[in-house]
Amino acid sequence: MSRSVDAVRIIESKRDGNELDDDEIDWIVDGYTRGRVSPEQMSALAMAIYFRGMTDREIARWTAAMVASGTRLDLSDLTRSGRPVPTVDKHSTGGVGDSVTLVLTPLLATWDLAVPQLSGRGLGHTGGTLDKLEAIHGWRADLDAADRRRILEQTGAVICAAGADLAPADRALYALRDVTGTVPSIPMLAASIMSKKIAEGTGALVLDVKCGSGAFLPGRADAEELARVMVAIGTAAGVRTSALVTANHTPLGRAVGNSLEVAECVEILAGGGPPDMIALTCSLAREALDAVGIDGDPRDRLTDGRAMDSYRAMITAQGGDPDAPLPVARHTREVRARAAGEVTLDALGVGRASWLAGAGRTRPGEAVDPTAGVLLHRVEGDVVREGEVVATVHAGDPERLPAALSELEGAVGTGGPGTSRGPAGTVLGRLRGW
Ligand code: URA
Secondary structure (H helix, E strand, O other), X not given: OOHHHHHHHHHHHHHOOOOOOHHHHHHHHHHHHHOOOOHHHHHHHXXXXXXXXXXXXXXXXXXXXXXXXXXXXXXXXXXXXXXXXXXXXXXXXXXXXXXXXXXXXXXXXXXXXXXXXXXXXXXXXXXXXXXXXXXXXXXXXXXXXXXXXHHHHHHOEEEEEOOOOOOHHHHHHHHHHHOOOOXXXXXXXXXXXXXXXXXXXXXXXXXXXXXXXOOOOOOHHHHHHHHHHHHHHHHHOOOEEEEEEEEOOOOOOOEEOHHHHHHHHHHHHOOOOOXXXXXXXXXXXXXXXXXXXXXXXXXXHHHOOHHHHHHHHHHHHOOOOOOOOOOOOOEEEEEEOOOOEEEEEOHHHHHHHHHHHHHOOOOOOOOOOOXXXXXXXXXXXXXXXXXXXXXXXXXXXXXXXXXXXXXXXXXXXXXXXXOOOOOOOOEEEEEEOO
């Protein structure tokens, strides 16, 4: 039997609703990573998985096969100032305005621990941590294993791309899912996230599972199921894993878009910034500290400058200049309230407006516009007068503005008292595997 026939049989089997066995999963993941299975075949399988789903056993094996496609790092002997430290990381399933990682990573590194963060690029309407940090002059996402370790030991924090050595199957599949409409699938989201986190060698992990229109899986029940699956995978792989399910029906913070979100994070590290971002960052920080047995108050370290010092060290260690001015869009347009009342802002619409303005990609590998995005002058629940400015769309390319503006106008609403659905970032549930 030829290998292409095997791939076809696997696709047919999943299409017809069967459970794939371990050998089939190992073979197809390995085959796709090595180029023996074509992108057309993997796209068809991804769509079959999207519709048919996977059992917990299949998801665990798919994740293990993605980890086995590369190296699994061991950071258990990591030290800072000559003393062994635990490792803990955080990952979000993807939302709108979610730049928590940029604040949380250096904040956590102010304690005696290390945060070995492997991040991704924007996917669909959501932003990616690496795209955001690349708005900082000189900052590099690509580090080899030796640099990653050296920076972790020096500063306690690293945020970088998964190199070719770590879960290469995810790198290939992530790009394919983005352009084939197969991102919102619990098995593939769980395996994508957990394969990178297991491979990076973290000892503990806190997951921020988003729900609401900004998330890939807007429904609360789906978000809770995704949290359950990921916590189970992490725990079984020996990683102390927990998850917070958090609200993203409206954007988190006031900035959406790469450079705009970095500026907002710097504001938070300087002791200011939007309350919803600060509250969620502190909730995730407490969860991460609990996971490694540290008792501490994250809020103090945001206001007393320690988190800022840690951020500056982390950015500098990766070639970035924390003092360089951030790029600013050459073109902006305002959106005003059509009526007086309580504001609602739909996360998906704002995320799409930012993406249309140039903050995200329409093709794999495309460059993003660091200046593009949306700045919110008013947030969900604020009371406005008719004609008041609610948001501004930013773009480097003026031709992108009309589509982005029309999307943003559709995302802004006003209504009577009680219209607001509450702030973003509210913790709706928690699940611990330890
Ligand atoms: N983040 C990931 O790493 N993978 C996904 O599929 C979605 C968000």
